[in-house]
Amino acid sequence: MRITLFLLPLGLAACATQPVPRVPQNSAPPAPSFSAAGLERVMGQHASTLTRLLGEPDADVREGPARKLQFASNICVLDAYLYPGKDGAEPRVTYIDTREPDGSAIDRASCLSALTRRDGGR
Incomplete structure (x- = not known):
């Protein structure tokens, strides 16, 4: 009986749940991170190459x-x-920034791909 009384609190402690950390409701989502993959056609290029x-x-x-x-x-803006x-x-591209027309984030390579086909999409 003594052993049962001694083990009872340990058994109950094992069943207790851990509190879940709360994330503040007003915290902003993490900023998206985009890779440089697919940007080889513009990075390091001259203005004339971009225009072509x-x-x-x-x-x-x-x-x-x-x-x-x-x-x-109408899909995105690339700077x-x-x-x-x-x-x-002669100046070369060292950085590009992209966004949707409303300012939302968009993958840089996806925007570049869309812009290479923009003749019919304007």
Whole structure:
């Protein structure tokens, strides 16, 4: 009987559930992360290569030595940022940013793929 009284609290403790951590209701979802796969056609390229691939840019913004070319369709918007090399070489794409027309995130490679076919999608 003594053993039963001693083991009873241990048995009940084993059945207890652990509290589930609560996530605050107003916390934002984590930002999506996108890979660079599929971007080989634009990264490191000159403006002329982008124009041949995507057509005339919808915006061409220059600020000092930097340049931003923007290409848009009804599916997405792509901003390509070009910077000259250390030796003053012709600017090349060093970064791209993409978004849906409403500002929502979109995979960069998917946007690029859509823009290469945008002639009929505008």
